[in-house]
Amino acid sequence: MSDVLQIRNLDVSFATDAGAVKAVDQVSLTVAPREVLAIVGESGSGKTVTAKTILGLLPETATRAGAILLRSRDGKSENDIATVTKDQLRRIRGADVSMVFQEPSAALNPVLTIGWQIAAGLRAHDPALKRKDARAQAVEILTKVGIPDPESRVDYYPHQFSGGQKQRIVIAMALVLNPGLIVADEPTTALDVTVQAEILDLLRRCRDEFGASIVLITHNMGVVADLADRVAVMYQGRVVEEAAALTLFAHPQNDYTKKLLAAVPRIGQRIEAAERKAPADTDAEPVVRAEKLRIAYPGRLGRPDFVAVDGVDFTIAPGEVVGLVGESGSGKTTIGRAIAGLTTVTGGSLTVLGTEMNGVKERRFRPLRSSIGFVFQDPGSSFNPLLTIAECVAEPLKVHRKSMDQRAVTQRVGELLEAVQLPKAFGSRYPHELSGGQRQRASLARALALDPALLIADEPTSALDVSVQARVLELFAELQKELGFAALFISHDLAVVDILSDKIAVLYRGKLIEEGTGAEVLGAPKDPYTQRLLASLPVPDPVAQAERRRVLADLRYTEPTA
């Protein structure tokens, strides 16, 4: 009985409008002291529900069966979360088990100081605790999670911290009562890779220095390889495979696990279709040419403008795929939107299809829009929910090819859906009746409806699961080869960009810091930031990842200011 957590035959079902939906089906798991158990799976596999059950956080619409036995740190008491009273549950939460949430900015209350929020947990478990003592403990835990200058920053509000620091604070809140178990639900998904690496280091310290066990929920195989001791793979509510991390990555047993591992994009792995892609015509007049491009968002009264893109030069030749990589806030999306005419250019020059975008009038640019396709990040919101897929895909035709009759439009829509490998019958469905991957393919069909010369894809796969992502990337490569459009592929994921692009441009704080072919930029990065970015990217292989971690640590020592 040394396990911190034992889950036995857990079943969870939800009452929905469409009837009962089973989320977790006969799941049994154990977590030993000082062990990191990773639960991996695609969205909808029941991993988050399992995690929430551990804290008794299920919504009222859920019913569950089975036992969740949680041992306190000193081993004195053991409780079944399924049967304890609300009072007991409140005592267990925070003291025996705590949670780190996915979105740190949503997990912190914006109107209270972080010191207050950390102390709130302490005071809830010890009402006699003095304000001063609580504050002292808060400062201490902030020091431990690596917040610089904790004595003064304990009185800061959440918005005064960066995303990574906020996640550190959330981890501090989880650690402050020294629980035996921490449940981390996608703790790094909302963070940039360089920050992700730091948070993973911190979580490792939670185990090594605080002696906590961790249940890590993630869909990112790289994160698993980096941190986990043991891995449970979930699929459709069941645990399909459970093994030590090293064994799982080296010799996956289950077919689903194998497929999942194979779908993870790796740097230097090009899809077959991408190999055969249409050659870029680099001598011709480029489709997009940016010179000293500067885009600023007007500041509020009395504040300086916010410069999102600062002096960027690049070109996209006809038929060329340019990958734009950078962290959030680096200005990559802004560049994409400026090319599509959604954001105004404030300085320098941006020529799109022969038209100068700096000071362009919408009336003059509108005819050119038929030559630009745009694929949005979130396939969920880029379709009008009240129109069928066929109507959505037909929209560009209806706007720009007014002479086409209904029959021709229907035929063209059918062709387009076929081109993105969706059955024609899907045309009569509504967007929410399609899965994320299918919707992103429909989105591609819409973008290609007018045979554009240029396609802008803004993080087209970041909202998708890995296996679906692989399918969409392959399709993208195939279509590009067939139709020969130029493309700007925007992503935060180096591996994804590497798969598709002829040329990769790395953005950092609005400046273009490195540009070249995939082999040049990712094979031998010159800029220290690119090096760090590359080293931060976790690879789905525990052995290689341990090596990379060491490299990254070296890089950090040599480059402490960045």
Place this chain on the structure above:
Amino acid sequence: MVTITQTTTQGPGPARKQGRWRRLPVVHQLHQSVGIQRGMLVAGLVLTALFVLAAIFAPLIAPYGFSQLRDEDGAFGAQQPPSPEHLFGTTVGGYDVLSRVIWGTQTGLGVIVVAVLLSIFAGVALGLVSGYFGGWLDRVLVVICDAIYAFPTLLLAIVMSIAISGGQSSLWGGILAAAISITVVFIPQYFRVIRAETVRIKSEAYVESAKVVGTSNLRIMFRHVLRNATRTLPLIFTLNASEAILTLAGLGFLGFGIEPTSAAEWGVDLKAALSDVSSGIWWTSIPPGLAILLTVLGVTLVGESLNDLADPRLRGRRAVSAASGTVAETSVVPGGTLSAGPGGLAGLENEGRP
């Protein structure tokens, strides 16, 4: 060509047809509700249906005309207690109380229809333009609407009714006076709701994708924004309908209503019954009072339960046993089966139901 249009817009056959019927606004919610929420909705629907039916069939149901003072047997007489001839007795003016209560539903329905028709189009159009284009027009309209909010409804209605009817009182003059005065107050409500929705939808990815394609503003506004912005209108509609009844009754009670000879109106009847209350005559005041109460209650219940049902967090569901249900297919949208569907509320109000 026609057949092609149909296949592309309507989808495959009878299964969807049944879905269509279920998707009709009230039918859909009725189907969806459980427990006390369903009870509230059904009670509201029954009361509202009674009200509407009474208004339509008033000439058939009412034993006498609303301004009838005598029949073949001579005058009814004033303040007669309930009897087989006059189930609720007669008023101080000598009218049959039951007949006037039934005829009153017609006036009430007229006011609701005219008031809502007048305000809904103006409010929606202004809200759409204001929210979509923004700028100085938006600011001016918002300030005007805020200013109207600051006025007490009834005071505004009194002023409007005097201005419109010019002291005369006829059936349509009275109805229009009440309806227009209510309209002035309602337009800002529709305006605000539609404007807020428009501002939100304007930044949705599907509107941006329409902009990237080069769709004209008019087409974006009507095809993409308007249809998605009208989701809350049925709610405001029901809540405003009850407010319209109350304002009409209030006007009548204060003496700005319709003369008893022109139309039956509950507020006027209540005012006439004021002196009866202290002299032990209950039958002149309680029936019109109850009529107002039940109508407002019915319409409000419908509105409130529609409101609750529209929100997936407030909506009640039948409990399920832990082992029941099938495992949902994975690889859906991130967040999957647990959070709101990709189509927002529409996504949750699942049409994939077997």
